[in-house]
Amino acid sequence: MSQELMLDLRDIHKSFFIGTPNEFEVLHGLNFTVNKGEFVSIVGQSGSGKSTLMNIIGALDRPTAGEYNLDGVDIEKAKDNELSAIRNKKIGFVFQTYNLIARTTALKNVELPMMYAGVGRGEREERAKHLLEEVGMSDRMMHKPDELSGGQKQRVAIARAMANDPAIILADEPTGALDSATGRLIMDIFHRLHEEQGKTIVLITHSPELSKETQRIITLKDGTITGESTGNWSGLNRKEEA
Amino acid sequence: MLFSENILVALAGLRANIMRSLLTMLGIIIGIASVIAIMTVGNSITVMVNETMQGLGANNIQMGINYKPQEEDVSESGMDFGDGYMRAVTDEDLISQDMLDAFQEKYKDKIQYILLEERVANSTVTIGKNSANIQIVGYNKDNIDFMDIDMVDGRKFLARDYADAKNVCMVSDKFVERLYDGDTSKALGTMVDVPINGDYHSYYIVGVYEYVPDQFSFGDANNPTTTFYLPLSTAREETHNQGKGYEWLTLVTTIDTDNDSFSEEVRDYFNMTFYAKNDAFEIQVINMESMMDSMNTMINTIQLALSVIAGISLVVGGIGVMNIMLVSITERTKEIGTRKALGATNGSIRLQFITESVVICVIGGIIGIILGIALGSLAMKVMGYQAAISVSSIVIAVGFSMAIGIFFGYYPANKAAQLNPIDALRYE
Ligand SMILES: Nc1ncnc2c1ncn2[C@@H]1O[C@H](COP(=O)(O)OP(=O)(O)OP(=O)(O)O)[C@@H](O)[C@H]1O
Ligand SMILES: [Mg+2]
Numbered sequence A: 001m002s003q004e005l006m007l008d009l010r011d012i013h014k015s016f017f018i019g020t021p022n023e024f025e026v027l028h029g030l031n032f033t034v035n036k037g038e039f040v041s042i043v044g045q046s047g048s049g050k051s052t053l054m055n056i057i058g059a060l061d062r063p064t065a066g067e068y069n070l071d072g073v074d075i076e077k078a079k080d081n082e083l084s085a086i087r088n089k090k091i092g093f094v095f096q097t098y099n100l101i102a103r104t105t106a107l108k109n110v111e112l113p114m115m116y117a118g119v120g121r122g123e124r125e126e127r128a129k130h131l132l133e134e135v136g137m138s139d140r141m142m143h144k145p146d147e148l149s150g151g152q153k154q155r156v157a158i159a160r161a162m163a164n165d166p167a168i169i170l171a172d173e174p175t176g177a178l179d180s181a182t183g184r185l186i187m188d189i190f191h192r193l194h195e196e197q198g199k200t201i202v203l204i205t206h207s208p209e210l211s212k213e214t215q216r217i218i219t220l221k222d223g224t225i226t227g228e229s230t231g232n233w234s235g236l237n238r239k240e241e242a
Numbered sequence B: 001m002l003f004s005e006n007i008l009v010a011l012a013g014l015r016a017n018i019m020r021s022l023l024t025m026l027g028i029i030i031g032i033a034s035v036i037a038i039m040t041v042g043n044s045i046t047v048m049v050n051e052t053m054q055g056l057g058a059n060n061i062q063m064g065i066n067y068k069p070q071e072e073d074v075s076e077s078g079m080d081f082g083d084g085y086m087r088a089v090t091d092e093d094l095i096s097q098d099m100l101d102a103f104q105e106k107y108k109d110k111i112q113y114i115l116l117e118e119r120v121a122n123s124t125v126t127i128g129k130n131s132a133n134i135q136i137v138g139y140n141k142d143n144i145d146f147m148d149i150d151m152v153d154g155r156k157f158l159a160r161d162y163a164d165a166k167n168v169c170m171v172s173d174k175f176v177e178r179l180y181d182g183d184t185s186k187a188l189g190t191m192v193d194v195p196i197n198g199d200y201h202s203y204y205i206v207g208v209y210e211y212v213p214d215q216f217s218f219g220d221a222n223n224p225t226t227t228f229y230l231p232l233s234t235a236r237e238e239t240h241n242q243g244k245g246y247e248w249l250t251l252v253t254t255i256d257t258d259n260d261s262f263s264e265e266v267r268d269y270f271n272m273t274f275y276a277k278n279d280a281f282e283i284q285v286i287n288m289e290s291m292m293d294s295m296n297t298m299i300n301t302i303q304l305a306l307s308v309i310a311g312i313s314l315v316v317g318g319i320g321v322m323n324i325m326l327v328s329i330t331e332r333t334k335e336i337g338t339r340k341a342l343g344a345t346n347g348s349i350r351l352q353f354i355t356e357s358v359v360i361c362v363i364g365g366i367i368g369i370i371l372g373i374a375l376g377s378l379a380m381k382v383m384g385y386q387a388a389i390s391v392s393s394i395v396i397a398v399g400f401s402m403a404i405g406i407f408f409g410y411y412p413a414n415k416a417a418q419l420n421p422i423d424a425l426r427y428e
Helices: A050-057 A080-089 A106-116 A121-134 A150-161 A180-197 A208-212 A235-241 B002-016 B018-057 B097-106 B141-147 B159-163 B173-179 B232-238 B259-273 B288-331 B333-341 B346-383 B391-418 B421-426
Strands: A005-016 A024-035 A039-044 A065-070 A091-094 A168-172 A200-204 A216-221 A224-230 B060-067 B111-115 B117-127 B130-139 B151-154 B168-172 B191-196 B199-209 B226-231 B248-253 B281-287
Touching (some): A005 A200, A024 A200, A039 A050, A039 A180, A080 A091, A080 A106, A080 B333, A106 A121, B002 B346, B060 B259, B097 B259, B111 B141, B117 B232, B130 B141, B159 B232, B173 B199, B173 B226, B199 B226, B226 B232, B259 B288, B333 B346, B333 B421
Parallel strands (some): A039 A216, A168 A200, B130 B226, B168 B199
Antiparallel strands (some): A005 A024, A005 A065, A216 A224, B060 B248, B060 B281, B111 B248, B151 B199, B168 B226, B191 B199
16 A cells, blocks of 8 residues: 655755855755654754754755655745745644744734734634644633743644644654653644644654654664664553553 | 734834834934924914915005116216116106006906005004003005904994095094993094194094904003004095005905906006106006915925925934844844744745834824924914914825835845745744
8 A cells, every 4th residue: 555755855965054165064865755644753863964854844944955845846946935835834843942923922823824824813813722722722822922831832832833734743852841741741742633633743852762652763863864763653552651 | 914913013012122112213203203393383384474464365466666677777987776866756656546547447347446545653542541552544445345344333434534534533442441441432423632743633433343453463462552543535634645646555356356467467557558658667566466375485495495304314213213123133033934934925024024114113203293293383382373283294294104114124124034944043
């Protein structure tokens, strides 16, 4: 049974300071694919190029060389505005540092991607409320980021990532700044999104335990993929572990 | 939709940094306030001047005798300095009643009134301990009719008062208040003795009119100088001018007369018919309407020049806004990166920051307008005049501050829009 591909990266290179004496390559020709509905984790030492790879997957940055296809779209050929639309509709970002917009409420933060997508005010607000409810934040909707704890902020950020019902969620160390109990809570939300809504999820983490919860683990070392292993993922397992 | 969200975001940003926002707006506030203040003062003066001139009669034509321009004639002794050769006015040079009669006959459907007056003197009338200041002026019937005087009691002059130069007068209610305890029935029909150049002259009071103080009346408000009306002929007897012509007079034209062309017609008529042979004098005609126009143009020019100077501070203010926008964009680089990650296009980032800059400028502009109107009104109050707010200048000021916001916001906003999303996200 042939699986449909969500991500297809071929011979991806990324260099910085191109054309200067400081030029150096961070990613040395990566090849890998992610199927639709897969929950994959990327692990590796600090500086191995995980975030650099994630930025390329997220259409925030372009590879120096290589081919990248996201859900059937040729990313190297897309124009800036097309990339904006892809980030807006197909991708949901979750950052280690939450990156909520200061001075606006949790609700408005969740509405933001829908606003850029041109969703009408009423529909926007209704969906944002629903999403915040799903992450257990309905009682904090009118709070501003500086009035929320780290775990609460990250839950708002996940609700925001889900705003336009993206095909894939990209999370770069989403639990990196949280204690293990709160991290657990966040991971449970990802599992739920994966199992109940069939979302494709790519997770970067430093924690071996968390990576083992996923279906597949990709190990990066100095800009090269050095290993791929299957995780211990199973819906039932997860609940026993918790 | 996105636009109103942007305004809300901008307002939230301003509120979070009230002091900085105010300082940023200061340049705009001062610039707009000074332009509006200048406009308010200028507008008030224009209104005042126009009202005054309207009072003098906007559809009036003033005419009088004036020296003929001297031909450039250089004698052996050198330059001829005009005035040295000009002779004094003689009775023959004046505009005679015969000329006026012929003129009025010819243009009777264009002339409504011919206003003639004779100023006699200023004087003070004393009865017992009380006194009243007066200016004694004689008017012809046309003039009295034209002035539309409100009578309190008694009557205006009759045809025979003018014709026979009767010693009758009309006095103000103020005059009656001071000399007859305000009892008009006591004043009417009495003879009042008026000192004129050392001699006493007696006039019979036939009417009392309502005194209306005008804005130019100076001196004691309790004892203002009110007009003591005489028939023109009576006044001219007083000044020994009876039978003589007039140096100047005023024409009031009918509604549908075009004063510009009629002024020229009057001048040509008089100069060709009566003054062609006169060696020194001719008739000069001044059209109040065109005088008012040139006066307004002058005020507007001065006003514009001052506004342009004040407007320079707007440019300085605009640069201040641009500066703070650049700072704000640097501070919010990460936010810009996040917005881009969430799908904001370059265009929507640009729009967001231009909106922010426009909001700053428009709020500054509105504060400036309020301040400017207050300042301008205060200035007019100090000068003792009514302030007239110029609505068009308010509309222009709002539009202008928006334009400044767009102009000086564009560069920072564009800079924000062009940021590479990943560089912005990684910014510490
Ligand atoms: N924009 C950039 N300009 C220059 N060098 C960069 C840039 N982004 C990443 N690098 C370099 O690329 C290398 C990989 O960085 P990356 O952030 O991808 O590492 P990482 O695996 O995410 O590390 P960590 O686990 O600490 O987050 C590092 O040496 C870093 O200095
Ligand atoms: Mg990283």
